[in-house]
Amino acid sequence: MDGLEHLIGGFIGALTFSNLLYCFIGCVLGTLIGVLPGLGPAAGTAILIPITFNLDATGAIIMLCAIYYGAMYGGTITSVLINVPGEAASVVTCIDGHQMARQGRAGAALAIAAVGSFIGGCIATIALAFVAIPLAKLALGFGPAEFFALMTVGLCLVIGLAGKNLAAALLMTVFGLLLAMIGIDPVRGAPRFTAGIPDLFDGIGFVPVAMGLFGIAELLIAVEQYKSQVIRADMTNLWPKRDEIGPCVKAILRGTGIGFVMGLIPGVGAVIPTFMSYVTEKRLSKHPERFGNGAIEGVAGPETANNAYANASMIPLFALGVPSSPTIAVLMGAFIINGLTPGPFLFQERPELVWAVIASFFIGNAMLLALNLPLVGLWAKMLRMPFSYLCVGVLIFCIIGAYSLKQTVFDVWVMLGFGVLGYVLRKLEFPLAPAILAMILGPMMEKSLRTTLEISGGSFSIFLERPVALCLLAVPVIVFAVVALRPKALDPLREADAD
Amino acid sequence: MQSGMRRGWQLTGLIMFAICLATLWESRNLALFDRLGPGSGFFPFYLSAIGAVLCALILFQVTRTPVDTEPGETIFPRGPVAWRALAILGSSALATIMMDWLGFRLGMMIFSLILLPCLGERRWWAIVLFAVVAGFGLFYIFNNWLDVLLPVGVFGI
Numbered sequence: 001m002d003g004l005e006h007l008i009g010g011f012i013g014a015l016t017f018s019n020l021l022y023c024f025i026g027c028v029l030g031t032l033i034g035v036l037p038g039l040g041p042a043a044g045t046a047i048l049i050p051i052t053f054n055l056d057a058t059g060a061i062i063m064l065c066a067i068y069y070g071a072m073y074g075g076t077i078t079s080v081l082i083n084v085p086g087e088a089a090s091v092v093t094c095i096d097g098h099q100m101a102r103q104g105r106a107g108a109a110l111a112i113a114a115v116g117s118f119i120g121g122c123i124a125t126i127a128l129a130f131v132a133i134p135l136a137k138l139a140l141g142f143g144p145a146e147f148f149a150l151m152t153v154g155l156c157l158v159i160g161l162a163g164k165n166l167a168a169a170l171l172m173t174v175f176g177l178l179l180a181m182i183g184i185d186p187v188r189g190a191p192r193f194t195a196g197i198p199d200l201f202d203g204i205g206f207v208p209v210a211m212g213l214f215g216i217a218e219l220l221i222a223v224e225q226y227k228s229q230v231i232r233a234d235m236t237n238l239w240p241k242r243d244e245i246g247p248c249v250k251a252i253l254r255g256t257g258i259g260f261v262m263g264l265i266p267g268v269g270a271v272i273p274t275f276m277s278y279v280t281e282k283r284l285s286k287h288p289e290r291f292g293n294g295a296i297e298g299v300a301g302p303e304t305a306n307n308a309y310a311n312a313s314m315i316p317l318f319a320l321g322v323p324s325s326p327t328i329a330v331l332m333g334a335f336i337i338n339g340l341t342p343g344p345f346l347f348q349e350r351p352e353l354v355w356a357v358i359a360s361f362f363i364g365n366a367m368l369l370a371l372n373l374p375l376v377g378l379w380a381k382m383l384r385m386p387f388s389y390l391c392v393g394v395l396i397f398c399i400i401g402a403y404s405l406k407q408t409v410f411d412v413w414v415m416l417g418f419g420v421l422g423y424v425l426r427k428l429e430f431p432l433a434p435a436i437l438a439m440i441l442g443p444m445m446e447k448s449l450r451t452t453l454e455i456s457g458g459s460f461s462i463f464l465e466r467p468v469a470l471c472l473l474a475v476p477v478i479v480f481a482v483v484a485l486r487p488k489a490l491d492p493l494r495e496a497d498a499d
Numbered sequence: 500m501q502s503g504m505r506r507g508w509q510l511t512g513l514i515m516f517a518i519c520l521a522t523l524w525e526s527r528n529l530a531l532f533d534r535l536g537p538g539s540g541f542f543p544f545y546l547s548a549i550g551a552v553l554c555a556l557i558l559f560q561v562t563r564t565p566v567d568t569e570p571g572e573t574i575f576p577r578g579p580v581a582w583r584a585l586a587i588l589g590s591s592a593l594a595t596i597m598m599d600w601l602g603f604r605l606g607m608m609i610f611s612l613i614l615l616p617c618l619g620e621r622r623w624w625a626i627v628l629f630a631v632v633a634g635f636g637l638f639y640i641f642n643n644w645l646d647v648l649l650p651v652g653v654f655g656i
Contacts, residue, residue: 054646167556171515174550178522178543185529185539192539193525216591223583224576388618389629392611395591396633399598399607404647412595420588427574428507446542454536 003129010355014363019062022055023360026063027367030070035078035379036390039222040088041071042327042436043214047394049207049334050401057338058353062360064334065314068327069121069361072270072310073368076113076303077379080106089270089306092278096291096298103294107376111238112248112296113303114372120256120308121365127260128315129358132347135319139344144455145462147321148448149472151441154266154322156476159434166483169431176435179204180442187450199410206333206440208402208415213432214326215398216419219391221426238373244296251281251297255304262305263312266324269433270309277305311361317342318354321444326433329440336440337405500564503574508561516554523547586617602652608634 013019033044045067052060075090080097093113100109142150159169182193183203194200240248255277262273281301282291291298316322321343323329335342340350347354372379402415425432456462463469500508522543530538576584590613598606611630620626641647 050641050647051645165557165560167553167560171550171553171557174519174546174553175515177546178518178550181522181543181546188530188533188539190529190539192529192543193522220584220587223587224580386620388615388620391587391618392614392629392633395587395594395614396607396610396637399591399594400603400637400641400647400649403598403649404641407648407650409595409599409650412598416588416591416595423584424507425511428504428511430511450537450541453541458532458536 003133006133006351006355007129007359009352010357010359011362013058013352013356014062014359019059019356019360020363022059022063023066023364024367026066027070027364027371030067030072031074031077031368031372031379032382033067034071034074034076034090035382036385039394040214040218040327041068042210042325042330043218044071045327045330045334046207046210047215047397047401049330049337050397050404052334053337053404057340057350058356060338061331061334061340061353061357062364064331065357065360066364066367068331069307069310069364070368072306073114073117073372074379076117076306077110077372077376078383080109080113080299081380082383089274089309090303091271092274092302093299095278096293096295099292099294100296100299105237105294107238108240108296109299110376111373112240112300114369116248116252116255116300116304117307118365118369119252120259120304120306121311122362123256124260124263124308124311125358125361125365128311128318128361132315132319132358135315136344136347139320140348142344142468143466144448144451145466145469146472148445148452149463149469150320150322151445151448153472153475154316154320154324155434155437155441155445156479157266158324158437160476160479160483166480169434172425172431173434173438176438177442177445179209179435180439181446186443186447199408202406204414205402205405205411207330207337207405208411209418209439210326210330210333210436211398211401212415212418212420213422213436214330215394216415217422217426217432219394220419220423222387223391240296247285247297248300251277251301252304254280254284255301256308258301259305259308259310260312263309263324264315266316266322269325270306270313273305273309274302277301307365311365314358314361318346318358319344321346323437323440326436329437332440500561500566501574502566505561505564505566507574509558512554512558512561516551516558519547519550519554523551583618586614590614590617598650598652600652601654602656603649604634604638604656605652605654606634606650607637 014023029048030044033039033041045064048067049064052063055063072089075085076093076097079085079090079093080101083094083098085091085094097109097113100106155173159166159173182200184190184201185192191201258277258280259273262276278298278301281297282288285291285295285297313324313328316324317328317332321341323332332342340346340353398415399412402411403409405411422432452462463473526540526544526547529540531540531544532538575581590610593613594606594610597609608630611633612626615626615629638649641649
């Protein structure tokens, strides 16, 4: 009952006028990001960090989290209406959602997606409230060796699932870790790799790098792909047929389970649970031939899985301080900017913040449901915005975001540089997720490793003497062994992610 | 693998290899171990060494991979799309310079006035309206409502 009591306390914090307003603004902005092709949740969250600078930490985190799950929902609208996923996790919704729209059932597709997302998000958040405390309590007993092992596990799972070339994923990780080494050494205070440039003494900012790698690079890719769309959709009938309700309920419940479990595993990404849910529904259906031709379960299951994943992926961040995807890494960066370190100690040091944020997930999901069904026509109109204005607007927000962090133009140059780099690397199909996760985890990993080795007098055998650390470190060994010895074993997951 | 893709991987591998060698060299100037334990150079030294090995492995892998004989799509865009991408990057760089010198308001106004026509917008009144809102409107919102300080230039604007 511990979780329930805390959650009720969290609602008291989240239901203040200001926090409700921040949650509402976050949901609106998030949906907008999801709707607009060319802007993913990671880029959108990074770009909008500066608007939270003047907010208190609770309000800022509530708003940024709302942007994240709002974007996950917003992507559905474009998938259904114009067959273009607003963000990667909505790819699978295009298959049956757009077919439904072509049959004049866009309203029903969007309604079931909204209801499924709401149910999936709420159940995952209830589970978050109950799982996070025991997990955080367990993590409180961890020493630096266990924390190093834990972060290594998180990073290695991301690497293992990042792409077909393990060496490239590992190289991107090393690159991210090396970027994190620039600046003053956090343990000894010696400057490293600064080349005498004063702006580098504080290190390379995570936010400008994330904005460049995701925001600017995505915009440059969108320039190649963007086409203005004509939208004609029937929004009059929002509800499914009577005989569809039973299969939809089952699809939503299965989608919740799949999304929740996948959200707990770092590196899985939002695309995989949606594909898994789709495949499960198709396999379990008495009429699998309907899939691809407008089967409503093909929308209900994946959309539920998508939102359940988004909420469940907060568990590793809140309880262990390990981000499981680039967007969660950006959220972790926002925590750090606000002077907070996600992880088990946050539950002890700032419980009112943690529980208010968790409670806000319920409120945000309810807001999204209330916002999106009646306003879906308005969101569809947003798609008519000319790309030129969207592009210039996003670039100006990126410039403000990069500049305002330290009030220096140097960070804007960093963002532009990493934008070009991100564009080139994406074109060459190098995975970027390991680099951004490594960059945010780098300083903590280094500190944990060095503290561990200081305790052991420089001997690595300390990892063999600590059973938790040893078990955790066995996970990456197994993952890499599977990848190296049976390279096709993880292909279904990677292909889902690549699609 | 397409030949363009292979060249891209080889070039990336070589650049990363050079970066890893440079950080490896620089790490040697930092203490690997001191009396308290691992020093400032410990983590980057081993990371750079691992990175250099990975680069060598990638270069080896890529060089051995057969190249597709059939011509495929080019990796990077050409023609008008490439010009649009370059316009975005060039005007963003110009905006960064101007923002430092002329301030946010004038910098972003000029940025919008340059980039919008490059991206195909032809309605001059819409371009001017957008530029004014982007420069002065956003400055007002961020400075006054969100307390985010944006740069003021040589003319005090």
